[in-house]
Amino acid sequence: MKCPFCSHPDSAVVETRVAEEGAFIRRRRQCLSCGKRFTTYERPDVSFPTVVKKDGRRIDYNRDKLQASFALALRKRPVASAQVDAAIEHVEEQLLTAGVREVPSSRIGELVMHELRKLDKVAYIRFASVYRSFEDIDDFKLLVDEVRT
Template identity: 70%
Template sequence: MKCPFCGHAETQVVETRIGEDGDFIRRRRQCSACDKRFTTYERPDLTFPALVKKDGRRVEYKREKLRASMNLALRKRPVSTEQVDSAIERIEEKLFGLGLREIASSRLGELVMRELKKLDKVAYVRFASVYRSFEDIDDFKNLVDEVRK
């Protein structure tokens, strides 16, 4: 594995751990040239269903995009990276479990909202208010009332 810091081709695995659910392997590596450490993740190379947007376009699922949108909703909230990683894993397991080649992007959005609701109510409201394109304050109030129940 090439070092992301100096580009040296030789790195050593210092530590190996299996993820909580056994879905991936986390490896700590150390560069033999610059001695810096970095983490790599090894997971099965599986094909996720294509996402069908509202306008009919089909785009490929990207974990990085999902993480970025969740992190935006969780900005300045007391939720750890490990909790976000676990939520993303659960979402991806559900995507695979559906066994579909395509899925509406709205269905993915609902899965994200379900996970955010478990993690942090404020992040859930943030995401839902953008995702559902609220037209007025009453829509927002109804969502907050729903969360309070």
């Protein structure tokens, strides 16, 4: 593994741990040249379905987009990053176990809404108001009433 500090090509593994209930492996490494330590993560290389956008375009699945959606909805909310990571893992697990080659972006949106509703009601309403493209305040009120019950 190349050192992120000095770009030396060799490092030694100092410590290895299983993280997130076995979803990936966390390794502490030390550069053999500069001696600095850094962390790497190993995940299984899996093939996610292609995402079909509303306009018909097909794009590769991008975990960063999913993380950004969660981050935006949960901005300034009291939710631990471990909970967010677990929610993202759950969405990805559902995408993988669906066994399809293509998935509509609307399906991913529904999965995100489901996870956000479990994590934080305010974040859920934030995401849903944008995702569902509310036209007026009555749509918003219906969603808030739904969450209250």
